[in-house]
Amino acid sequence: MRRMAASLLAVIAAMLFLPYAAPAQQPQIAHTNLKVGDMAPDFTLKGTGGTTVKLSDYRGKKNVILAFYVLAFTGG
Numbered sequence: 001m002r003r004m005a006a007s008l009l010a011v012i013a014a015m016l017f018l019p020y021a022a023p024a025q026q027p028q029i030a031h032t033n034l035k036v037g038d039m040a041p042d043f044t045l046k047g048t049g050g051t052t053v054k055l056s057d058y059r060g061k062k063n064v065i066l067a068f069y070v071l072a073f074t075g076g
Contacts, residue, residue: 041055042054042056042059043055
């Protein structure tokens with residue numbers, strides 16, 4: 001009974017203090033004036049194994065496809 005009361009008290013305390021938590025900062029989104037057919041600007045991303053990959057490394061050598069999986073591996 002004490003364990004359940006303590007758990008309930010913890011949940012209530014969390015609900016009371018949650019609105020006062022620091023708001024998450026929104027990441028800055030780069031805005032461009034690219035049009036269909038324009039060359040993509042160079043960018044750097046983290047690859048698997050901790051390596052970094054730049055788009056310019058592949059320019060003129062291979063076709064590049066960039067795919068975004070929204071909420072992949074985030075549990076959301």
